[in-house]
Amino acid sequence: MAKQQLLLIGHGMVGQRYLESLVAQGGREHFDITVLCAESLPAYDRVGLTSYFSGKTADDLSLVPEGFFAEHDITLKLNTKADAIDRGARTVTTNTGETLSYDKLVLATGSYPFVPPIPGNDRDNCFVYRTIDDLDAMIAASKGGKVGTVVGGGLLGLEAAKALHDLGLQTHVVEFAPRLMAVQVDDFGGGLLKDKIQELGVTVHTSTGTKDIVDGETCKHRMNFGEDNYLETDVIVFSAGIRPQDELARACELELGERGGVVVNNHCVTSDDSIYAIGEVALWEGRIFGLVAPGYQMAEIAAEHLMGKVENQFQGADMSTKLKLMGVDVASIGDAHGNTPGSRSTVFMDQTAGIYKKAVISECGKKLLGAVLVGDANDYGNLLQLCLNEMDLPGDPAALVAPVSDGAPLLGADALPDTAQICSCNNVSKGDLCAAIDGGAMTVGDLKSCTKASATCGGCSALVKQVLDSELEKRGVEVNNHLCEHFPYSRQEIYHLVRVGQITTFDELLEKHGSGEGCDICKPTAASVFASCWNDYVLNKPHAGLQDTNDYFLGNLQRDGTYSVVPRVAGGEITPDKLIVLGEVAKKYDLYTKITGGQRVDLFGARVEQLPDIWRTLVDAGFETGHAYGKSLRTVKSCVGSTWCRYGVKDSVGTAIQVEERYKGLRSPHKIKMAVSGCTRECAEAQSKDVGVIATEKGWNLYVCGNGGMRPRHADLFASDLTDEELIKTVDRFLMFYIKTADRLQRTSVWLENLEGGLDYLKQVILEDSLGIGAELEAEMAHVIDTYQCEWKTTIEDDEAVKRFKHFVNDNSADDNLKYVRERGQRRPAFEHERIELVEEA
Amino acid sequence: MNSSVAVQWQAVCKLDDVLPGTGVGVRLPGRQAALFRTRDGSLYALDNRDPFSQANVLSRGILGSVGDKRVVASPIYKQHFDLETGQCLEDEAVSLTVYPVEVEGDVIKLAVPA
Numbered sequence: 032m033a034k035q036q037l038l039l040i041g042h043g044m045v046g047q048r049y050l051e052s053l054v055a056q057g058g059r060e061h062f063d064i065t066v067l068c069a070e071s072l073p074a075y076d077r078v079g080l081t082s083y084f085s086g087k088t089a090d091d092l093s094l095v096p097e098g099f100f101a102e103h104d105i106t107l108k109l110n111t112k113a114d115a116i117d118r119g120a121r122t123v124t125t126n127t128g129e130t131l132s133y134d135k136l137v138l139a140t141g142s143y144p145f146v147p148p149i150p151g152n153d154r155d156n157c158f159v160y161r162t163i164d165d166l167d168a169m170i171a172a173s174k175g176g177k178v179g180t181v182v183g184g185g186l187l188g189l190e191a192a193k194a195l196h197d198l199g200l201q202t203h204v205v206e207f208a209p210r211l212m213a214v215q216v217d218d219f220g221g222g223l224l225k226d227k228i229q230e231l232g233v234t235v236h237t238s239t240g241t242k243d244i245v246d247g248e249t250c251k252h253r254m255n256f257g258e259d260n261y262l263e264t265d266v267i268v269f270s271a272g273i274r275p276q277d278e279l280a281r282a283c284e285l286e287l288g289e290r291g292g293v294v295v296n297n298h299c300v301t302s303d304d305s306i307y308a309i310g311e312v313a314l315w316e317g318r319i320f321g322l323v324a325p326g327y328q329m330a331e332i333a334a335e336h337l338m339g340k341v342e343n344q345f346q347g348a349d350m351s352t353k354l355k356l357m358g359v360d361v362a363s364i365g366d367a368h369g370n371t372p373g374s375r376s377t378v379f380m381d382q383t384a385g386i387y388k389k390a391v392i393s394e395c396g397k398k399l400l401g402a403v404l405v406g407d408a409n410d411y412g413n414l415l416q417l418c419l420n421e422m423d424l425p426g427d428p429a430a431l432v433a434p435v436s437d438g439a440p441l442l443g444a445d446a447l448p449d450t451a452q453i454c455s456c457n458n459v460s461k462g463d464l465c466a467a468i469d470g471g472a473m474t475v476g477d478l479k480s481c482t483k484a485s486a487t488c489g490g491c492s493a494l495v496k497q498v499l500d501s502e503l504e505k506r507g508v509e510v511n512n513h514l515c516e517h518f519p520y521s522r523q524e525i526y527h528l529v530r531v532g533q534i535t536t537f538d539e540l541l542e543k544h545g546s547g548e549g550c551d552i553c554k555p556t557a558a559s560v561f562a563s564c565w566n567d568y569v570l571n572k573p574h575a576g577l578q579d580t581n582d583y584f585l586g587n588l589q590r591d592g593t594y595s596v597v598p599r600v601a602g603g604e605i606t607p608d609k610l611i612v613l614g615e616v617a618k619k620y621d622l623y624t625k626i627t628g629g630q631r632v633d634l635f636g637a638r639v640e641q642l643p644d645i646w647r648t649l650v651d652a653g654f655e656t657g658h659a660y661g662k663s664l665r666t667v668k669s670c671v672g673s674t675w676c677r678y679g680v681k682d683s684v685g686t687a688i689q690v691e692e693r694y695k696g697l698r699s700p701h702k703i704k705m706a707v708s709g710c711t712r713e714c715a716e717a718q719s720k721d722v723g724v725i726a727t728e729k730g731w732n733l734y735v736c737g738n739g740g741m742r743p744r745h746a747d748l749f750a751s752d753l754t755d756e757e758l759i760k761t762v763d764r765f766l767m768f769y770i771k772t773a774d775r776l777q778r779t780s781v782w783l784e785n786l787e788g789g790l791d792y793l794k795q796v797i798l799e800d801s802l803g804i805g806a807e808l809e810a811e812m813a814h815v816i817d818t819y820q821c822e823w824k825t826t827i828e829d830d831e832a833v834k835r836f837k838h839f840v841n842d843n844s845a846d847d848n849l850k851y852v853r854e855r856g857q858r859r860p861a862f863e864h865e866r867i868e869l870v871e872e873a
Numbered sequence: 874m875n876s877s878v879a880v881q882w883q884a885v886c887k888l889d890d891v892l893p894g895t896g897v898g899v900r901l902p903g904r905q906a907a908l909f910r911t912r913d914g915s916l917y918a919l920d921n922r923d924p925f926s927q928a929n930v931l932s933r934g935i936l937g938s939v940g941d942k943r944v945v946a947s948p949i950y951k952q953h954f955d956l957e958t959g960q961c962l963e964d965e966a967v968s969l970t971v972y973p974v975e976v977e978g979d980v981i982k983l984a985v986p987a
Binding site for chain 2: 551583
């Protein structure tokens with residue numbers, strides 16, 4: 032049977048979800064799929080749009096897996112807008128002059144921002160907040176201005192205000208209603224939100240309507256509000272709600288709602304049964320759903336219906352939301368305004384702490400109908416579950432909003448039914464998580480990648496962790512992060528025991544807290560913790576047997592039993608004289624020489640008995656050990672920056688050297704890599720490092736927890752526009768907190784992914800000092816820095832230490848089993864088959 | 874070990890040459906051994922050749938215990954070898970030669986096949 036033609040108009044978040052769902056159900060076997068996308072970019076994360084201002088790129092925001100269209104043979108036409116639908120002929124004409132025929136048509140055109148009919152609303156530098164193109168235009172316009180104004184104080188309006196604020200403009204919000212976020216919160220909550228946002232430097236004008244916009248005196252525009260009441264501004268962003276993008280449907284006479292929106296049934300089929308509508312363009316039972324989660328549900332249901340599956344129907348959706356607006360937590364659940372007849376509210380308000388919580392309770396007093404949370408939304412997950420699952424309240428309704436003294440959750444993950452929706456963005460139920468855990472998921476990261484739970488807004492990540500822990504425990508999986516059979520403790524606990532108990536040797540640690548003889552897991556871990564805490568010389572006798580061979584011989588063991596030598600070249604800056612010394616040493620010992628990814632030189636093939644001589648030469652020439660062998664700071668890569676580069680805005684090399692000198696030798700749970708870029712062109716690739724620093728006109732932007740290697744991870748922007756002092760202080764705290772709390776061999780990227788509370792929590796601890804440990808972290812770091820020694824310098828000055836650099840205890844000769852082959856002008860260890868040939872030749 | 878094979882005791886080093894909790898390489902006629910001294914002072918010797926990498930490096934492995942067995946972990950790919958029997962714990966088919974060790978005064982001696 033010939034394939035049918037499926038045409039999708041609109042490639043936003045919902046359109047992409049539709050394609051994924053259809054492909055997963057084998058839709059490609061029955062349909063040839065063509066997608067029209069009016070924008071210049073394929074689907075991206077519109078929910079995360081604001082992060083575009085804080086450093087994310089269009090690529091970061093993309094929702095399309097690499098190679099998706101090629102792999103599934105789907106035709107995507109970018110910059111192509113549908114102009115008209117001919118339902119009789121079943122064709123669509125486009126702005127590019129094409130006529131495409133269809134058997135089935137899906138409208139996922141979304142919505143457009145409503146611009147109030149104010150005279151002057153079409154002046155220059157008046158924008159809407161919807162697409163990446165809009166954002167680019169806002170960024171360009173903000174460069175010449177000083178004041179920015181958002182018309183509309185709803186959810187998206189406040190996001191836009193944050194964007195203007197981040198662009199460095201004095202920011203105003205003008206809202207017609209008497210409060211902010213009128214739909215989601217009540218007067219008290221809105222009032223508190225207004226206070227908090229004003230504290231951050233954004234001026235809020237409520238109950239204010241704009242009469243017209245005219246030329247300004249001090250700024251580009253003047254917005255007239257009424258009698259002598261006006262505001263001058265350079266940039267205006269309209270964010271006064273959305274309207275369904277239903278022009279196409281109107282022109283071809285599909286059934287629409289009174290106030291727009293394409294009418295659909297429970298399967299998202301429109302009044303023409305060849306045409307579906309999904310997402311914000313669709314009107315279901317008189318309602319438009321302006322959130323992504325219901326749009327995703329529609330996408331799934333429409334795709335299933337197309338494949339002949341009619342079991343699932345769209346039943347409306349919960350419109351509860353939780354978000355962080357300019358650092359203020361705001362959440363709204365269910366019937367937030369208490370519109371249900373007979374409902375009663377219980378309220379907690381603390382104006383000094385800036386917290387407002389309201390729970391709307393049913394007439395019978397047993398069920399939670401809705402809630403408003405401002406300033407502290409930690410209870411959102413619990414309250415939402417109580418509300419959605421219509422569970423009986425666990426006790427006094429007032430306890431729902433009262434401050435909890437012991438911080439205990441109201442509701443264990445255990446109490447939730449399998450149908451409980453944990454992640455509303457991606458519609459993941461507790462049952463889905465349990466199935467994934469049965470399928471082998473063991474960590475929050477596993478669950479995220481196989482169910483998408485917490486992958487969109489992340490609001491449910493703490494709840495996902497709770498479900499994971501309780502389910503693993505139920506399955507008899509010992510949820511234990513014990514280091515090994517000798518210590519019933521995690522690395523974090525060992526670190527704590529060592530510090531608090533002032534333990535300095537492995538024997539003492541084993542005697543007090545462990546059993547058996549230790550092993551190749553716990554011994555190097557203990558050695559690393561001792562080094563992080565006390566920074567002893569790693570070769571001191573009590574530590575000798577704890578070290579991995581790399582740390583024991585202060586080199587990197589290679590496959591034939593020889594070592595490689597990597598002197599420190601801080602920031603990758605090296606004088607010609609020093610470079611010549613490296614060349615001479617390499618030549619003298621016939622060492623295979625290679626430039627590393629960390630901007631230094633690696634010399635391979637040194638035998639143990641050669642190491643002290645090699646290092647004597649290097650230390651005499653002013654080199655220090657590069658710690659390439661340790662779980663410790665490796666390199667701080669840099670671009671040349673303002674030293675030479677015509678684009679460089681700061682001295683990236685100088686800062687890289689300063690940072691590398693500061694943290695060199697710092698022992699940590701795993702290796703640490705850093706980089707410093709001298710401008711936003713980012714030639715040092717800092718966003719792929721554990722700690723990445725990028726110069727801006729206003730200071731340093733700090734990125735953390737990036738990774739290259741096996742599981743690449745883009746670093747997260749942690750703090751912006753830091754001074755040199757702020758940068759160092761922040762990195763001090765960040766590194767020490769990582770060293771204190773990470774698991775063995777856990778890079779910062781995985782550490783962050785498993786850190787409860789994620790990036791926001793990390794920011795609170797490091798930037799806001801929420802645990803009150805900032806000074807302690809800095810002092811601990813200062814101790815390590817003050818006690819730094821070059822381990823090779825110490826070694827070559829200590830005859831006892833040098834003695835151990837021998838292959839045989841009873842003979843000074845070298846290992847006679849080493850065989851080499853010359854390749855590309857240098858030597859390398861022979862492979863097994865080559866060894867046989869070499870022996871035959873001999 | 875087959876006890877009917879004649880052995881010869883060879884002095885290799887002083888007791889102090891091996892720190893407790895570490896190992897050293899030993900040259901024997903035609904072969905290399907790894908000599909270990911555990912934390913409690915017991916001495917063991919195995920082949921120095923790591924059968925998984927063919928490198929002579931077992932003397933540089935970390936000592937420890939797995940259950941009630943005393944082991945050394947290869948520094949290359951981390952397989953464990955029983956110090957008493959030479960048996961590899963990860964691969965039944967692989968085992969190392971064990972060399973008897975004795976101490977006379979402060980001198981360590983290994984028994985090698987004559």
